[in-house]
Amino acid sequence: MYAIIDIETTGGKYNEEGITEIAIYKFDGHEVIDQFISLVNPEKDIQPFVVKLTGINNKMLRNAPKFYEVAKRIVEITEGCIIVAHNASFDYRILQIEFKRLGFDYKRQNLCTVELSKKLLPEQEKYSLGKLVRALGIPMSDRHRASGDAMATVKLFKLLLTKDLDKKIVTQTIKAEIKRKLPQKFLDILDTLPTKTGVYYIHKTDGTIIYIGKSKNIKKRINQHFTGKNRKSKSIQREVAAVTYEETGSELIALLKESQEIKHNNPKYNRSQKHKHFQFALYQRKKDNGYNSLYIGKLDARKKALTSFVSINEAKNFLFKITEQFHLCQYINGLSLEQKPCFLYETKGCKGACCGKETSKDYNKRVNNFITNYSYKNSNKIIIDRGRNHDERSAILIENGEYKGYGFYNLNYQVTNIDILKDIIVPMEDNRDTQHIIQSHLRRKKVKKIIDL
Template identity: 65%
Template structure:
């Protein structure tokens, strides 16, 4: 049995919010079997922004019952039920606080439809109640009122239950406590306001000093790790975190690039200072006596144009083997098979077209080498890297002009960005350095699905 509920509050300081409206629908897994809906006099003023959001004002609540007058009915309708809500941790915490003020310990198992929808509907770009029900075609009225939000949650929960045929996911997400193990309620409240999106997060102390910033493909999950980890740095963040801000980027590449620059600029107390990127080994192009282009790992030489650089020799050699294998190049031509045979070993396995025996024309062989170089070298190249945006109808773009990283932008799919001059009109300028170059090169190598426009 489930008690699907929504609570509207006065807003205000943590654990000092008062309930202004509550709606509870008792649901047996098939239909609603009971309901309770009521305004509540919180005996404290409502924050102005809440009045604007919900339409509930102080005058409306003067004659409404106080919480102690509806407490018995809440206990009765939730008896034997799992509490279900969209962002259940918030509603359950506020409800428990009200009961605690009456000297009653209200303890229930909880189930959050945000977490449930993230598991069962991972393709949805947003798991906020409003956007989720619109995307699923669930009718909704009285948005930001307890009855409207609670009924929409009933319909959403019904759909999610149908998707989880074995009910294994539902069972795994049922919680017996209001807060995650090892996390203080204050931190839990901070975490509740953070979405599960790709981007950057900024942690500030009570004096509004930025003490830590980071990036993640799931900001909420990463912050949860900070707030539950027993490590020394995490303990410091747990003690000092007062407010959190975030910036959604959609693109992991933009998050990496912004993190790199902002740590250097802001120097947050608990971020390690970025070390100077030392890449002593590089991949260079050459040509042999027969006219075949060669690739070789050498000590980095600032006077020569490298294709890509590496922090270690092992990493460099491993990368070269993959390049040769993926592009059907010849190990012997590239100095990787020094044996006495006239051909390289991959030729025997069909992995080489026979350039080592002059069976492949240099022009055909070199075309593949040049294609690889053009896809990975920055020198004098101009390109736009198209990646995910912050919404379904948005994309991100990173601009590299003549080998220099210029910045990034977001654009709507209806707005075609196919020329550098067009992109420059909406570009956010960024600093170019060795670190950004390495970040972009590594990201391109890993993310094969990227769309890259070259000029």
């Protein structure tokens, strides 16, 4: 028995996506015998590019059931079934994330029709769902909606089953989760580790640090290193003798500390982070008509960047997001080059700067509002976030636009003065990486509060 699934999500950071729509067709190898289709309220905003792709927006999901309300039905309809999906690793991962948020493990055998198609249809040029079904003459409707994509996958899978007469290839392609038994040395190390947020250090026998990382659950992350099958994980498994850690409570402090510790210790298995470059940045310029435009460009030390990004996709997603959030204009920000008036004006998100309906003075006020909210250049701030226990808070000090360090204080202690805070902070280096980490974290995640001094 098979449960053929397609899931639409909010998009966003890996492992933090939320489900917006799910479709499941229970298939016995010949016909669909049961089905479940539903929009889902992800309790978070959908990325603008996903709205464009799927047509699903935040307003549509306002009254949709939340995942916990549909979880029981998902368990029932997939019980005893092999999960089938086009790019199954994505849909299966998203389901597991949602169930983990509810405190449950969700485990099923799974089968990917991309992988199966490559084995049974080697003559095909492309294996994306849309191009594959088109090439095979399979009818498809509601592309990029869960029900349409899932039904197209049903038809594709039915065709693939006819190609595999003795079912050997299908059987070989099915994947199951197999628990690996850990050596006693690894179990002993895991017993010493907390399930809290912080920075961890992996040492070899002579005490040399070979890897530094951060995690919201240190024990879980180290367990992933100990069970991983990639080259880096296997090298760590051969050399590890001990793991030490420092709790930070705040994920932002963990990110900042991890960055500085990697630079100072130069661990050999942190190569990817040592060579991580922020290649793109967000800049501001005044157009001929007086409107301040926000645009993405290659990072240039000679220009004053508002914030920086690792990838062009991260940069574009952010620009789409803040353009909508601050009622800016897609045309002025270069996101709608040929459309005037822009898409947001038609949906009443833009106030008409693209077609002369709003003055540059009024428009630029909102641009400046965005810059004030998202940039800490030349400002004095204290970023307050969670501490290492319930009675504690963490504080990050920004002075004259520079990151000075972090500290921890008791909840009964009021920290609103830079001179007082300087007595408790651990001094840290301010550089391009720390600026990116702080700005990137603040635009993606909430902290307890930010105090302007």
